[in-house]
Amino acid sequence: xxxxxxxxxxxxxxxxxxxxxxxxxxxxxxxxxxxxxxxxxxxxxxxxxxxxxxxxxxxxxxxxxxxxxxxxxxxxxxxxxxxxxxxxxxxxxxxxxxxxxxxxxxxxxxxxxxxxxxxxxxxxxxxxxxxxxxxxxxxxxxxxxxxxxxxxxxxxxxxxxxxxxxxxxxxxxxxxxxxxxxxxxxxxxxxxxxxxxxxxxxxxxxxxxxxxxxxxxxxxxxxxxxxxxxxxxxxxxxxxxxxxxxxxxxxxxxxxxxxxxxxxxxxxxxxxxxxxxxxxxxxxxx
Numbered sequence: 001x002x003x004x005x006x007x008x009x010x011x012x013x014x015x016x017x018x019x020x021x022x023x024x025x026x027x028x029x030x031x032x033x034x035x036x037x038x039x040x041x042x043x044x045x046x047x048x049x050x051x052x053x054x055x056x057x058x059x060x061x062x063x064x065x066x067x068x069x070x071x072x073x074x075x076x077x078x079x080x081x082x083x084x085x086x087x088x089x090x091x092x093x094x095x096x097x098x099x100x101x102x103x104x105x106x107x108x109x110x111x112x113x114x115x116x117x118x119x120x121x122x123x124x125x126x127x128x129x130x131x132x133x134x135x136x137x138x139x140x141x142x143x144x145x146x147x148x149x150x151x152x153x154x155x156x157x158x159x160x161x162x163x164x165x166x167x168x169x170x171x172x173x174x175x176x177x178x179x180x181x182x183x184x185x186x187x188x189x190x191x192x193x194x195x196x197x198x199x200x201x202x203x204x205x206x207x208x209x210x211x212x213x214x215x216x217x218x219x220x221x222x223x224x225x226x227x228x229x230x231x232x233x234x235x236x237x238x239x240x241x242x243x244x245x246x247x248x249x250x251x252x253x254x255x256x257x258x259x260x261x262x263x264x265x266x267x268x269x270x271x272x273x274x275x276x277x278x279x280x281x282x283x284x285x286x
Contacts (some may be wrong), residue, residue, distance in 0.1 A: 017278040018136055020286045021271075024117060024159055027089065031072050033102055035085050039071035058112055114160035121165045130169035133284040137175045138168075144281030146240035148178040148233065151277055152286045153270040166286060174226040177286060180273070186245050190238055198238070205231050244280065247272055 030036055047067040061067075074087040080097035093100075108125075110116040115125040122129040130138070133150040142149030152166045159165045166177025180186045192201050209228050216224040247255075247269065248262040255261070259268040274285040 015136070015140065017282070018133075018284045019274045019278060020133065020284065022117075022121065022159075022165075022286055024113075028072075029104075031074055031087055032090060033084065033086050034104055035076040035087070036071060039069055042069045043071055044068045055109070055111070114162075117159050117161040117165055121161070122169065127164050127167075128169055130171045130175070131164075131166050131177065133166055133177050133286050134168040134171050134175040136284045138171050140283055142281060142283055145233070146236040147244070147277070147280055147282050149282060150175065150177040150284045150286075151282050152177040152179045153273055154179065154181075155265065155267040155270050172222055172226055174229055177284075180241075180245070186241050187234075187237065190234060190241065192238070201238075205234075240280075244276055245273065247276070 045068065047069055052067075057064075072087065074089055076085050076087050077094075078084065079086055079094040082098050084097040084100070084102055086094045086097065108116060108119050110119045110125045118127065118129075119125045121131045133152075137149040150166065163177075163179070166179070168174075168176035178187065192198070209231055212224050212228045212231075215221075216228070246262075247260060250260070250272065254272070258272045260266065260272050261269070277285045
């Protein structure tokens with residue numbers, strides 16, 4: 001690997017880009033695609049000790065004296081040639097089940113929001129491990145020098161796991177996710193302050209990076225190489241990001257299909273931005 005932490009290519013990767021919709025707080029899988037018909041007969045009976053096995057309770061349920069079993073309230077049916085089970089909540093998804101892959105063998109002992117989010121995104125319930133987007137960025141790299149290889153778009157509140165959900169862990173920090181905001185500057189401090197021209201900014205970046213290179217030569221710390229690369233990318237992003245974030249140039253038919261409204265914050269807008277990002281070479285959009 002070089003000083004910026006790029007992994008040596010040992011095989012031709014099949015994946016070119018990933019759009020990962022991490023819908024924290026969404027409906028339970030047991031209300032969507034994982035029916036549990038056996039629970040219907042057990043409705044309102046107490047959860048057996050063999051299920052909990054002494055596991056601690058969350059703060060939300062620690063005061064409960066009863067833990068009745070609650071089956072799904074929705075009906076399920078099989079769809080497509082694959083016979084996938086989907087609930088009545090997903091009438092549109094039921095028409096494309098043969099194009100999807102349902103993984104129903106995963107499980108975790110994490111029962112609180114933040115640790116469960118960390119486990120889902122890093123494979124570990126505690127801080128310090130690289131996120132899935134960081135691994136992809138590390139493994140196949142970026143093809144656009146003007147944008148990060150891993151971009152995060154947030155609709156609503158930030159995850160309970162915080163920015164560790166897109167952190168690089170023990171990988172070089174150049175592989176961590178960069179959050180793009182939907183209001184104001186997409187990336188904080190990306191715009192030049194009043195009175196600072198692009199030429200002036202270029203001079204500052206050149207000077208700072210020359211000092212960084214001297215320090216890199218002296219100590220060989222790869223994080224200094226990351227800092228140099230990020231300064232250069234930030235300078236280039238000053239022109240590439242505003243064009244990217246402006247979705248008003250999309251055709252009316254695209255806005256109708258996505259349900260997007262330029263100038264507003266919405267999940268639909270972020271889905272369209274994700275498409276625009278991968279079209280420009282971003283490897284992983286979360």
